[in-house]
Amino acid sequence: MGKVKKTIKSITINADLCNGCRACELACSLFHAAPRYSSSNPARSRIRIVREPLKDIYVPVYAGEYTAAECTGRTMYILDGKEYAECDFCRASCPSRNLFKEPDSGLPLKCDMCEDEPPLEEPKCVEWCLNDALIYEEREEEVDEEEVSPGDVETGVESLLDKFGLQQVLDTIARTSKS
Ligand code: SF4
Numbered sequence: 751m752g753k754v755k756k757t758i759k760s761i762t763i764n765a766d767l768c769n770g771c772r773a774c775e776l777a778c779s780l781f782h783a784a785p786r787y788s789s790s791n792p793a794r795s796r797i798r799i800v801r802e803p804l805k806d807i808y809v810p811v812y813a814g815e816y817t818a819a820e821c822t823g824r825t826m827y828i829l830d831g832k833e834y835a836e837c838d839f840c841r842a843s844c845p846s847r848n849l850f851k852e853p854d855s856g857l858p859l860k861c862d863m864c865e866d867e868p869p870l871e872e873p874k875c876v877e878w879c880l881n882d883a884l885i886y887e888e889r890e891e892e893v894d895e896e897e898v899s900p901g902d903v904e905t906g907v908e909s910l911l912d913k914f915g916l917q918q919v920l921d922t923i924a925r926t927s928k929s
């Protein structure tokens with residue numbers, strides 16, 4: 751398998767600097783609206799804030815991989831005297847909760863680092879986090895040629911197959927493509 755150069759993009763989170771303003775959620779949902787910037791809805795954001803003001807808990811969490819099944823390895827965390835619920839740090843679009851699912855269709859949402867053409871200088875959530883709780887970094891890495899992460903369409907189709915099965919999806923595509 752050949753190697754290719756790839757720009758690895760990452761966002762480091764400093765939860766201590768997050769004040770729970772949720773500007774990042776609005777910026778993300780605006781950027782991903784269709785048409786772009788036509789609506790804002792935090793439920794459509796690919797970053798969500800675990801927000802419990804009475805416990806002084808504000809944790810930005812990025813939407814990660816879609817998973818068809820719940821995990822079994824859940825654990826409570828106590829960090830700096832604050833108790834976090836078992837799923838607070840999890841990035842998965844998972845059947846056990848509504849987080850990171852498009853609210854109308856139920857399809858999984860995943861952070862795509864605001865891929866655009868031409869590329870943005872930095873992702874929208876980072877740009878609008880005025881507290882510098884989100885720090886964007888890029889680095890070059892050699893990766894295997896086939897190591898390409900799935901896009902929104904591929905992840906959406908995978909979740910439909912898990913939910914309805916191949917035959918029903920194929921029947922629906924055949925029916926709707928005729929209309
Ligand atoms: S990097 Fe872009 S897609 Fe990812 S959460 Fe931030 S605004 Fe949303």
Ligand code: SF4
Pocket residue numbers: 767768769770771772773774775799808810878879880881882883884
């Ligand atoms: S914009 Fe920054 S400070 Fe505001 S909720 Fe998001 S991560 Fe926290």
